[in-house]
Amino acid sequence: MMTFEDIVQRLGEPLKSCVLYERPVERKNQYKVTLLGLGDVGGTLLIGLRLLGRGIISEIGIYDLSEEKLNRWEMELNQIVDPNDGSLPVVKRIDQKALFTGDMFIFTASRFVPEVGSDVKDVRMAQFESNKEIIEIYAKQADACGYKGIFAVVSDPVDLLCAAVQKAAPNLAKDQIRGYGLGVMYGRAKYYAAHEKMHFERGRAFGPHGKALVIANDIIDYDEMASQTLTNLTIEANLKVREAGFKPYIAPALSSGAISILHTLTGEWHYSAVALEDYYLGIRNRYVDGKTEVECIPDHPLLVKRIRSAIEELRSIWR
Numbered sequence: 329m330m331t332f333e334d335i336v337q338r339l340g341e342p343l344k345s346c347v348l349y350e351r352p353v354e355r356k357n358q359y360k361v362t363l364l365g366l367g368d369v370g371g372t373l374l375i376g377l378r379l380l381g382r383g384i385i386s387e388i389g390i391y392d393l394s395e396e397k398l399n400r401w402e403m404e405l406n407q408i409v410d411p412n413d414g415s416l417p418v419v420k421r422i423d424q425k426a427l428f429t430g431d432m433f434i435f436t437a438s439r440f441v442p443e444v445g446s447d448v449k450d451v452r453m454a455q456f457e458s459n460k461e462i463i464e465i466y467a468k469q470a471d472a473c474g475y476k477g478i479f480a481v482v483s484d485p486v487d488l489l490c491a492a493v494q495k496a497a498p499n500l501a502k503d504q505i506r507g508y509g510l511g512v513m514y515g516r517a518k519y520y521a522a523h524e525k526m527h528f529e530r531g532r533a534f535g536p537h538g539k540a541l542v543i544a545n546d547i548i549d550y551d552e553m554a555s556q557t558l559t560n561l562t563i564e565a566n567l568k569v570r571e572a573g574f575k576p577y578i579a580p581a582l583s584s585g586a587i588s589i590l591h592t593l594t595g596e597w598h599y600s601a602v603a604l605e606d607y608y609l610g611i612r613n614r615y616v617d618g619k620t621e622v623e624c625i626p627d628h629p630l631l632v633k634r635i636r637s638a639i640e641e642l643r644s645i646w647r
Contacts, residue, residue, distance in 0.1 A: 329502075331605055332639060336632055337624040343547065345621045348602060349503035353476075353618035359593050360430035362389040362422060364466065365437035366397040368577040369482060369585065373436060374419070376586025378405050381417045384593055389422035389430060428470050432478040434589065435489075436581075437462050455484045456645075463489050464496040471497035478592065478615075481507045482585050487536045487601045487642055490608040503620045506592065507601030509537040510610035511584035513562055514599050517543045520561040526554055533599060534625075535610050535638035537584075539563060542634045550628045597623070607642045609635075 330348050337344060363374060370392075377388055388405075392398050398421050405419040427433055439458035463481070470479055470493075479500060481489045486507030493505050514533040521528035527545055534542040543559040545551050569576035584599070591598035595616040601608040602620055613622040625632065 329603075329605060332609070332636070335604075335611075335622055335624050336627050339627045341626070343626075344624050346624055347619050347621050348604070348613075349501070349620040351501060351503065351618050355617060356431065358384060358386040359432060360387045360389070361385055361432040361434060361589075362391065362427050362430045363434045363436065364391050364427060365435065365483070366390060366392040366394070366401050367436065367438060368575060369438070369581045370436035371397075371401060372578055372581035373434070373482065373585040373589075374401060374405060375408075376582045377589070378408055378417055378419060380586060380590055382413070382415050384590055385417040387430075388417050388419045389426060390419060391422050391424060391427055424469075427466065428473050428475040428477070430477060432480055432589070432593065433466075433470065433475070434480045434482060434585075435463055435466060436482045436585070438483045456488055459483050459489060460492045463492055467493040467496035467500075471499045475500065475504075477504070479505045480589060480592075481505070481601075482509070482581075484509065485536060485538060486510075487608045487610060488645060490601055490603070491606070494603070502603035503615075505603065505608070506615075507608055507610065508584045508588050509580070510535075510599035510601065511588040512580040513537045513541055513543070513584075513610075515579060515583040516562045516565040517558050520565070521545070521558055524557075524561070526558060527551070528558070531558075532612060532623075533562075533610065534635050536601075536642060537610065540638040540641040542631070542638050544631055547626060550626070550631050552630045555631070555634075604639075607639060609639065609642075 402419055402421050439462055479493055486509035490505050490507040510533050530547045532544045532547045541563055543555055543562050545554040545558055566576050588598040588600055592615050595614055597612055597614045599612055601610045602613055611622050
């Protein structure tokens with residue numbers, strides 16, 4: 329298995345990539361996905377998949393413990409139509425036994441989300457223990473049925489929950505498990521760079537999407553002060569939405585969720601957490617014909633030090 333050192337390239341080399349994992353997979357024209365959890369994030373993500381998944385997804389199976397939510401989302405989503413094109417993905421109710429019959433299973437369930445106005449500072453860590461208990465149930469189900477598709481984790485904290493899935497489902501290949509939380513952090517960094525008129529031409533995001541997040545203002549012309557400023561602004565963006573009186577779930581559900589998931593299925597570059605050694609690191613990558621390819625990191629001492637620190641924090645929490 330590749331290590332972090334394997335994806336760090338010599339400073340001054342042009343950007344390149346390397347293959348982390350490779351295993352045979354069936355290539356398809358369209359994919360069937362299943363989604364667990366129809367809360368704020370799950371519902372918004374579902375809208376994104378229905379609207380953006382034309383030609384990529386044929387069917388979205390939805391499951392939730394609430395019959396009312398299942399009825400509502402099945403009816404309303406299938407009433408979103410384009411009168412000039414009938415090829416939007418079909419949304420179907422499924423039962424729990426059918427969750428692992430598709431090409432990708434999307435976990436968006438969450439037992440605990442701090443209320444707006446609460447004094448919880450690190451929301452994602454407050455969710456870890458409760459969400460870990462839930463995801464282990466479905467990880468064991470996937471393991472028992474010999475699931476061959478992608479197990480996509482969208483609930484917080486994605487990197488730690490990916491590790492929990494791997495431990496609970498040892499028969500799943502590590503590259504089957506992917507965490508979708510970093511896309512919105514890249515989006516927030518880009519937003520604040522434009523807002524503050526800061527350079528972000530080749531900006532990147534790394535690591536977990538909590539306080540250990542690493543934003544680089546430019547992967548080649550790295551500026552430590554600018555990158556730290558953007559990192560702080562990006563981390564605090566979550567709190568800014570809460571201060572305005574709202575739960576910050578729209579951008580995460582679409583940037584980290586729907587858009588990144590669709591890019592995974594089509595083999596395009598995107599942000600997600602992938603396995604390196606005993607942890608899952610958020611990084612720009614793509615999944616093409618069974619190959620997980622990651623963008624290498626220029627060996628800038630300050631940038632590499634920041635990413636190593638994020639990795640050590642992930643490991644310390646998990647252990």
